Amino acid sequence: MTRQARYTLEYPHQGTLIIRFxxxxxxxxxxxxxxxxxxxxGQDINSIAFACDELEKWDTRLLIFLKTTLTRAYKHxxxxxxxxxxxxxxxxxxxxxxxPEQTASSRPATDNLVTRVGxxxxxxxxxxxxxxxxTGEILLALLGLxxxxxxxxxxxxxxxxxxxxxxxxxxxxxxxVLVGVILSFVGAVQLQMFGAQxxxxxxxGLGMVLEMGAxxxxxxxxxxxxxxxxxxxxxxxxxxxxxxxxTMGISPVGFLVLPRMLALMLMLPLLCVYADxxxxxxxxxxxxxxxxxxxxxxxxxxxxTIQLSQFGQGILKASVFGILIGFAGCLRGMQxxxxxxxxxxxxxxxxxxxxVLIVVSDSFITYLLYR
Numbered sequence: 001m002t003r004q005a006r007y008t009l010e011y012p013h014q015g016t017l018i019i020r021f022x023x024x025x026x027x028x029x030x031x032x033x034x035x036x037x038x039x040x041x042g043q044d045i046n047s048i049a050f051a052c053d054e055l056e057k058w059d060t061r062l063l064i065f066l067k068t069t070l071t072r073a074y075k076h077x078x079x080x081x082x083x084x085x086x087x088x089x090x091x092x093x094x095x096x097x098x099x100p101e102q103t104a105s106s107r108p109a110t111d112n113l114v115t116r117v118g119x120x121x122x123x124x125x126x127x128x129x130x131x132x133x134x135t136g137e138i139l140l141a142l143l144g145l146x147x148x149x150x151x152x153x154x155x156x157x158x159x160x161x162x163x164x165x166x167x168x169x170x171x172x173x174x175x176x177v178l179v180g181v182i183l184s185f186v187g188a189v190q191l192q193m194f195g196a197q198x199x200x201x202x203x204x205g206l207g208m209v210l211e212m213g214a215x216x217x218x219x220x221x222x223x224x225x226x227x228x229x230x231x232x233x234x235x236x237x238x239x240x241x242x243x244x245x246x247t248m249g250i251s252p253v254g255f256l257v258l259p260r261m262l263a264l265m266l267m268l269p270l271l272c273v274y275a276d277x278x279x280x281x282x283x284x285x286x287x288x289x290x291x292x293x294x295x296x297x298x299x300x301x302x303x304x305t306i307q308l309s310q311f312g313q314g315i316l317k318a319s320v321f322g323i324l325i326g327f328a329g330c331l332r333g334m335q336x337x338x339x340x341x342x343x344x345x346x347x348x349x350x351x352x353x354x355x356v357l358i359v360v361s362d363s364f365i366t367y368l369l370y371r
Contacts, residue, residue: 003022003023003024003056004023004024004029004030005021005022005023005024005025005026005029005030005031005032006021006022006023006032007019007020007021007022007032007037008020008022009037009040010051015044015045015046015047016045016046016047016048016049017040017041017045017047017048017049018048018049018050018051018084019037019048019049019050019051019069020050020051020052020053020054021050021051021052021054021055021062022054022055022056023054023055023056024056024057024058025055025057025058025059025061025062025065026057026058026059026061027059027060027061029061031061031065034064034065034068034069037065037069038068038069038072041069041072041073041076041078042076045073045076045078046078046079047078047079047080047081048069048073048078048079048080048081049080049081049083049084050081050082050083050084050085051084052084052085052086055086058086058089062089063089063092063093063096066085066089066093067093067096070093130331130335131331134253134327134330134331134334135327137251137253137254137257138253138257138258138261138327140253140254141251141253141254141257141258142258144254145254145258151250151251151254151255151258152254152255152256152258152259156259157259157262157263160259160260160262160263160264161263161266161267163225163228163263164221164225164263164264164267164268164271165263165267165270165271168220168221168224168225168267168271169271169274171220171224172216172217172220172271172274172275172278173274173278175216175220175275176208176213176216176217176274176275176276176278176279176282177278177279177281177282177285178282179208179212179216179279179282180204180208180278180279180280180281180282180283180284180285181282181283181285181286183203183204183207183208183212183279183283184200184203184204184282184283184284184285184286184287185286185290187199187200187203187204188200188286188287188290188291191203192291197287197291197292197293198293198297198301199301200283200286200287200291200293200298201283201284201287201293201298201299201301201302201305202301202302202305203283204279204280204282204283204287204302205280205283205302205305205306206305206306206310207279208275208276208279208280208283209276209306209310209311209313209314210310210313210314211314211362211366212275212279213272213273213275213276213279213314213318214272214275214314214315214317214318214321214362215317215358215362216275217268217271217272217275217318217321218268218317218318218321218322218325218354218358219355219358221264221268221271221321221322221325222325222328222329222350222351222354222355222358223351225264225325225329226325226326226328226329226350226351226354227329227347227348227350227351228329229260229326229329229330229333229350230329230330230332230333230336230346230347230349230350230351231333231343231346231347232333233256233257233329233330233333233334233336233346234332234333234336234342234343234346234347235343236256236333237333237334237336237337237338237342238336238338238339238340238342238343240338242256242334252334253334256330257326257330257334260326260329260330261322261323261326261327261330263326264322264323264325264326265319265322265323265326266322267322268318268319268321268322268325269315269318269319269322271318272314272315272317272318273311273314273315276311276314280299280302283298284298284299313365313369316365317361317362317365320361320365321358321361321362324354324357324358324361325354325357325358328350328353328354328357329350329354331350331353332346332347332349332350332353333346333350
């Protein structure tokens with residue numbers, strides 16, 4: 001038969017307290033209150049010892065009781081002799097002292113509106129400083145490149161050119177043809193009502209050259225290449241490869257970022273021209289099959305509609321998109337933390353930032369050109 005958990009206090013001489021445990025100290029036991037024992041630990045006690053010869057069973061309930069008692073004893077600078085405790089209890093107490101108590105990482109619930117606004121403002125200022133610093137490093141690396149100080153390997157640049165250009169042709173072809181088909185079909189439904197089917201060529205040609213060719217190419221490259229850049233640089237941050245480059249005196253921006261941005265800036269305008277052509281051919285499918293137009297007639301109407309300056313407008317947009325996509329992807333990669341979760345967040349942020357910059361810059365350039 002197990003006995004109820006209890007303790008007795010003994011004072012063998014002045015200033016010394018012996019706590020004698022007896023019975024069963026488990027989670028299923030009804031144990032005494034630790035607050036009552038803490039009230040006996042005061043300034044008149046110099047040392048505390050333990051006796052456990054009558055202790056039958058114990059588990060974490062005894063450890064919690066002892067932890068409360070020891071905390072109050074240490075607070076009053078009382079010497080504690082743990083030799084009278086069971087060996088297992090002493091080992092667990094030592095382990096609990098070795099591991100510091102963890103504080104909650106959550107934001108205090110007492111934050112008011114002013115505090116949140118201030119914190120957000122400080123974060124925005126910090127991000128602006130990082131963007132300004134990153135932009136300055138890119139400009140310095142580009143200036144060094146113009147002076148003949150090449151900080152990256154030429155084969156790396158041509159590799160990125162291949163990835164951004166040749167390997168992107170299949171997906172750009174598919175999307176551009178489908179966009180041309182959609183534009184042609186939507187235009188055909190309306191223009192057939194007025195017997196003006198021939199002007200479908202005008203609609204598709206101008207739509208692809210002025211907007212859709214550059215815009216769709218930019219969105220595709222943002223999802224395919226911008227995310228890849230962020231993941232690559234983020235993984236290098238996790239593996240401390242970028243820190244190793246800095247240790248060797250090599251600029252990570254000039255060695256890693258500059259060739260990626262130059263490759264995108266060079267290849268995206270070419271992909272835009274290619275997307276324009278594929279979109280026009282996609283529109284001709286609807287014009288020939290649904291509107292009974294000949295292929296020669298459709299292409300001739302497109303040729304008379306599109307001007308060289310309009311082609312230049314789409315190429316200008318694509319060049320700006322290439323710079324923005326490379327900038328956003330590399331920036332998020334360089335800002336990445338040192339965990340797998342941070343790499344995923346950097347990749348997602350790179351794609352979202354790139355698409356937002358593409359849409360905003362597209363609207364701004366279109367407004368300036370039409371003004």
